Amino acid sequence: MILRRTCKQASHLVLQAEDTVLPIKEKLALRLHLWACTACTRFSSQVRLMRQATARWRHYGDDSSGD
Structure with missing residues (x-):
């Protein structure tokens, strides 16, 4: 089938x-x-979770709450 992908290809x-x-x-x-x-x-869910966590971490120190 032309749309068939292996797990390795899908991960990529x-x-x-x-x-x-x-x-x-x-x-x-x-x-x-x-x-x-x-x-x-x-795997796709884990990649999505890592992307979200990285974005949150990147902005972690941006919160200037007056500390």
Whole structure:
């Protein structure tokens, strides 16, 4: 199948999607893979969590609450 991706390819796409917009074909292939693969879905969630935590950490010292 033309949209079938391995876990290695899907992991690469998850990471690539953090930096750039994926082409529609790759976005669809990734979605299909994540629909069927629990491990890659978990990896995608972990990457999203790390991105959110890093963003919060980056702004951690920005709060000038008068300390």
